[in-house]
Amino acid sequence: MNGSAEKANKYKEFKLSIAPMMDWTDRHCRFFHRQMTRRALLYTEMVVADAAIQGNRERLLGFNAVEHPVALQLGGSDPAKLAEAARIGADFGYREINLNVGCPSDRVQSGTFGACLMKTPDLVAASVAAMKRAVDIPVTVKCRIGVDEQDPEVALDALARGVIDAGADALWVHARKAWLQGLSPKENRDIPPLDYNRVYRLKAELRSHFIGINGGIQTLDEALNHLNHVDGVMMGRAAYHNPGLLIDADRLLFGDEREAIDMPTLIDTMCDYADRHIAEGGRLSHVTRHMIGLFPGMPGARRWRQVLSTEASHADADSRVIRKAFAEVGADVTEAA
Structure with missing residues (x-):
């Protein structure tokens, strides 16, 4: 088995994750979600690399050990700063560092990161490579299938192959385009049509690499169906607005028959x-x-x-x-x- 396949198999334990959501997935949310699922990977809100380096680290990065497994999502476009922020996150004890290449908010557009990075796959690859050199824990990427007028067949392949060649341990794909001009961040979560088949095709091409899917997944039954095609499912607003569904997640998705919390x-x-x-x-x-x-x-x-x-x-x-x-x-x- 080659190194890429070994990494993919090691990461396969994360069939379910709860998406990083700004203003929502703080430490209190993660503690709450962890009571209902022992197995899902939980994500922080996006933390900008500059803030992780210069800000109040305990306030921004602190978490309760009960939250594990928990991953830190970073935002930024400077490979050196992202590497330093990743090192700080690893020292805090995070299980994984994830790079945001999907958020379309005005804040990330003004900083030329988030979904804007879909236009610069070489820069994303360089950032992943720098982060991999800085830490020993998994480094992953969360992206869109494309932005604006990009052809998702071309844009997603370019991004995926670049970050995987750079050493990314997993790629989580929000199966929609982001429109940086003309749609608000909220509209970008609903209006661009979902294209799950595009993510399925990516997985079919990259069989030895972990590919996870995100976007519009409402139920655990839907999650199970996606797992016939990809390695992992990331749930966002559905898990937040109806957190009780997580109580059945370990049994249905992981085959964990331990008694769930009442x-x-x-x-x-x-x-x-x-x-x-x-x-x-x-x-x-x-x-x-x-x-x-x-x-x-x-x-x-x-x-x-x-x-x-x-x-x-x-x-x-x-x-x-x-x-x-x-x-x-x-x-x-x-x-x-």
């Missing part, structure tokens, strides 16, 4: 976590804002959302607010289980 235990765990965070100077809402979507369609879910949304922001709010909200749905959850 809702009363999850609530107890999150209450304890929230009170520790408050004791350290935090606010309850920092934690509960990620829990709003936990009970979709359940009787009492509306009251759960109302209680958390209104009362968790009070200055003196603590875990009693979570327990009050759970009382609105708790009996129904127990009966459903």
Whole structure:
């Protein structure tokens, strides 16, 4: 077996990951998601390389060991700075360093990174090579199938082959174009059509390399179908807005038959976590804002959302607010289980 195949097989443990999402996948979100899945790879929000180097590292990069396996996503376009930021991330204990080549926000466009880098595959390859020289942990890339008027057949191949030749351990592909002119970041998550088959074709061409797919995946059944064609599935907004689906992920996607967490235990765990965070100077809402979507369609879910949304922001709010909200749905959850 060649080195590339060995790396691909080593990385195959990550059949499921939760996408890096700005303003969402902070340390509190990741702790919450980890209670429901032991196996999924969790990602940080994107951290700009300059911030990782010059900013408050504990605030930007700190995480709870319970979150493992957890990966750091970096943004930037300077290979030397990305290498230094990757080294810092590795020293913090991250499992992987991921380079963002897919975000279309105004912020990344002004800095000429994120999805803009689809236009400069040689620079992306140089960045990956520099990061690989700097760290011993996996270095991966998350990209789009193309931007603006690019032909995805050409653009994705150029990007993929460049980063793989540079040593990338995995490529996660958001199966849409990004339109840097004319669409907002929000519209770029919905309007450009999904082209899953383009990612499938890439995997068929690069059989010995890990190729993961992202974009519009709503259910675990959909994830299972994608795994017939690619190595991994990255879920984003669906997992955030309906986090309870993660409770079945280890069993369905990984064949892990260990008993999944039940809702009363999850609530107890999150209450304890929230009170520790408050004791350290935090606010309850920092934690509960990620829990709003936990009970979709359940009787009492509306009251759960109302209680958390209104009362968790009070200055003196603590875990009693979570327990009050759970009382609105708790009996129904127990009966459903």
